[in-house]
Amino acid sequence: MRxxxxxxxxxxxxxxxxxKVLRQxxxxxxxxxxxYDVLFNLSRCATGWARLNELxxxxxxxxxxxxxxxxxxxxxxxxxxxxxxxDHRGVELSLTEEGRALQKRIGTSHVRVIQxxxxxxxxxxxxxxxxxxxxxxxxxxxxxx
Numbered sequence: 001m002r003x004x005x006x007x008x009x010x011x012x013x014x015x016x017x018x019x020k021v022l023r024q025x026x027x028x029x030x031x032x033x034x035x036y037d038v039l040f041n042l043s044r045c046a047t048g049w050a051r052l053n054e055l056x057x058x059x060x061x062x063x064x065x066x067x068x069x070x071x072x073x074x075x076x077x078x079x080x081x082x083x084x085x086x087d088h089r090g091v092e093l094s095l096t097e098e099g100r101a102l103q104k105r106i107g108t109s110h111v112r113v114i115q116x117x118x119x120x121x122x123x124x125x126x127x128x129x130x131x132x133x134x135x136x137x138x139x140x141x142x143x144x145x
Contacts, residue, residue, distance in 0.1 A: 040107065
């Protein structure tokens with residue numbers, strides 16, 4: 001049990017260290033990391049649209065916080081909403097052209113900073129191992145929750 005706790009703390013501390021570097025990136029002066037995360041997740045939707053609850057499943061914020069964030073991003077012209085196709089009580093969200101362009105600009109910088117941060121520290125093989133392990137953790141936790 002101690003090893004599990006130590007591994008978790010190590011993973012968490014590594015994420016905190018990387019996030020501190022990312023927050024200093026000039027790209028995130030235009031849009032906060034949490035707002036960017038919403039744009040990023042919308043950019044990955046196969047249809048280009050996502051329901052609020054689908055989007056919330058990939059984020060670390062509460063549903064009410066996400067609703068307020070969506071209102072702010074919509075007011076900035078970065079996302080748009082429409083009634084859900086199969087359930088008109090629900091709402092679907094999508095990036096606007098401006099939102100898509102901003103996500104790509106920030107995303108390019110984001111990837112560069114991640115490469116500059118992790119590249120010198122981990123080999124290609126270690127990066128592949130890290131991806132495999134974190135994917136395994138995510139899948140295992142999702143199965144048991």
